Amino acid sequence: MKKRVLVASPVKQKEAILKEFLESLGNLHQENLLVDFVFIDDQNDHHLLEAFRLANPAVRIIKAESNNPYLRDEKTHHWREELIWRVADFKNKFIAMAYEEGYDYLFLVDSDLYLHPQTLVHLVSLQKDIVSEVFWTRWDPGFIPLPQVWLTDQYQLFHAPRGQKFSEQEVRRRTLEFLEMLSRPGTYKVGGLGACTLISRKSLALGVSFSELYNLHLWGEDRHFCIRAVALGLELYADTHFPPFHIYRESELAALKEHKGKVLMTGATTPGPQAPLNQEEEERGSRITLAMLVRNEAGRYLAKVLQQAREYINQAVILDDASEDHTVALCKDLLQGIPLIIKSNEASCFNNEISLRKQLWQMTIDTNPDWILILDADEIFEDHAPETLKELARTKEVCWYAFRLFDMWTENHFREDGYWYAHKTYRPFMVRYIPGFAYQWKQTPLHCGRFPVNIGDAPGKNHPLGVKHLGWMRPEDRLRKYYRYKELDPQGRYGIQEQYDSILDPCPRLVPWEAREK
Template sequence: MVNALAGACRADKYLGVLLVIKVVVGSPVKQKPAILEQFLQSLENLDYEGLTVEYVFVDDDEGCNLLYAFAGKYANTTIFKGDNPLEYHCDEETHCWQENLIWKVAAYKDRIIEYALQARADYLFLADSDLYLHPQTVKHLLSLKKDIVSEVYWTKWALQFAPLPQVWVGDQYRLFHAERGVEYSSDEQAMKSQEFIDMLKNPGVYKVGGLGACTLISRYALERGANFKEIYNLGFIGEDRHFCVRAVALGLELYADTWYPPFHIYRESELVNLAKYKHRIARNTEHPKLTVGMLVKNESGRYLERVLQHIAQYADEVVILDDGSTDNTVAICREKLVNIVHCIVENSISGFSNEVELRKTLWELAGGTNPDWIMILDADEIFEHKAAEGIRELIKDDSVDVVYFRLYDMWNESSYREDSYWIAHRVYRPFLVRYRSGYKYEWQEQPLHCGRFPINIFDRTGKQSQLRLQHFGWARPEDRVAKYFRYKELDPKAKYGVQEQYLSILDPKPNLIKWRDDE
């Protein structure tokens, strides 16, 4: 394992140096070998770039060979021997926890906490040994800068139940927000619980009342006294409940993250489904699927052929929404996309007077192709010639969800415009977004200049790319005149745009700068 000295570092304001973040990864272990093998494999696959990592296990399995084989590979591993082994029964139906077993596990976790404090770790990551972790789990949780945060996973606690999360709102396992002194009917409880569950299905970070099993804890929280000891006057079952109540009483807050859910191997029979989970991760990192979406209308004789030819170099699938073309635009799309998976949807009547509905429809069509990433382009936008390979590399970056590019407004085939109203190329704008199924996307609800992406993508982690995008929509005089009169008709009072910029479209002597391919 490599502990690189670049990446996630912290500054020591007194010494004026950068110190690498140290993380202790710990777990009490009493596990079936087939499941433990997968857990350890996922630990090996975690992204630790920029971190110093130590592993700590409490072996309650009377000398598990897999643990010691792992320690033989990684010298930064410590194994404590468990004491007084107790029988732990789990089968294909459920897991059976006895009170004395719960507090033995709590003592093991506290032993790991003590180790992390003595090792001067910045964070402790506690994970149950029946999880298969997503490679980005630790790095992502660190990026949230929370003192206590769990990555959410979903489990059928009994075979007849629907999957539920291992985080909750309050009490023993209450999944809805409740006002003190208010009684809720069973229907109200079910409805409010479903609201909480639906919320967790959207990727995000949420404040919760209880969590466990896959948790990053800061040194600050550990030094404040966060631990798993029993609170003697609290009747809740389970050491995680006592940890959470104590943490909140100490002034700490609890958070749940839903971006990178691990796979919970609650039953050996679920190893079959684990293979699908691992395949999905591999696809996302080795060859993530990119769908390009495009809104078109009467593009014949303009730039559509060039744009589609370039897109075919890097897209896995293309979705076209034709907004009532009266020329052969659709035929061009079919011809140029003959060798790539594509979908073309035709509107019989143009809907551009309410652009946001068109953008929503295009987004939904692209999302329906089961993509990892979506790029939205217009039919007169094309990346510079070297971009194809670069785009494929960009979507392999699992640490970001939005990629921003510069858009150059070409005023002819070889020059772009730059003046007070035409500086798009100085601003990085989103053109490439990781798609999250089930996420509740929100739009800027206005009929013009609504944006091509949902507005809440800006809440996600992003990065800037130096690949440039040329916009030829202004490159021909006849196109500029047509756009001028279209904006004059659709937005006569410049409610959604800038009047001065609208007027400047017809400027006879704009400031132009030569495009350079080698920039």
């Protein structure tokens, strides 16, 4: 007996991309299947869906009642909360339709995929309740291709028992192990999936849904669907035998031609990365954006820091915390010729660091950056840094770089003793921005960190490049910082009281810069 399958897709798509998607639907094999199609036309400005319906009587089109802009460019897709839950409502309509009309399977598929002809027949043959065909996407032009399936949480790509912490090297090893597994043809149990998913009638009857779980803050309707499905006793699977081609950007249409040729010649495709980056994409993916907080820095180290920074950055985003000197004018002067976004707060938030850090972060990600390098106005890299940083930015395998910070007590000496050993720890300074990643902050008014605390969930790397922290070199600087910490943290809730007191040590242990371990 033939299985009835409803192929469903919400469509808000560019004409050139949708044309390819519909072509692949028309080429789907349907042996032992009865296949119907349904689309929600979300105010498209072309008539491709109508043309597809005229050529196929098994097609239904539902018109969306209102328009909601969906912005896409050659870097990424710009999702907003209201748009996510609008799409979730569309998918829930498909679920209700498939269940009420007695379909054996619902196949939910995004309209920017080019499907292999064997996709639908193969997925049904697996007899899984919920299974997605895996495709690979450069979510950022400079990033390595990654799958749309994952193992746990927001987008964790490695196995880890609850509560267990791994070293950076072990996280990277486990992540690569998972990605290598998905590069081999097979069917694998996963924790999250979406975009190209076959759902059984059993799952529909149990109550799967894309509706928001009110006590869950994970981003995206697919995560809420997956968590609800597992809670209902269902299992999630990823299949890698017939990976679709993801037309995430219009520029990838050229590479699709090569993909089609492989399908025609071999009847199958190789899982994994699609086409290599062209030169323009590679340059775009390696751009460095400097992000910096400033306040009354004109007479200190800002000029020296920015003079070096302009040798390796492509743009700068600066948040001025109500400076009372000519800091802003100095920034504009020193960064002439480099794209600069600078904003001044009317009132200082100096006593609430987290608000400033989050404000700077939002200003920066609003520019759609590739790499974000955050420096304070008194931090400068060692002399050979410009070429090193530009080379690191061209790397595609990692999402962050961590360096060592040396607290300089003189021009040529850094401090090292029981309370001053920051240089023995690597800390992130340069992070690749991943659109859609659920960044989380340490919510403290002091010592909150310059980056979100969960950037380590993505693969990264320690690098021996050193950063000089110049802000301790002058006695007046140290005295000002001492009184600031005593005022903002009198009980030592966010730092160590003994370290605060040691700032004024008249004879600290100093180590020559040239004697540092490299």
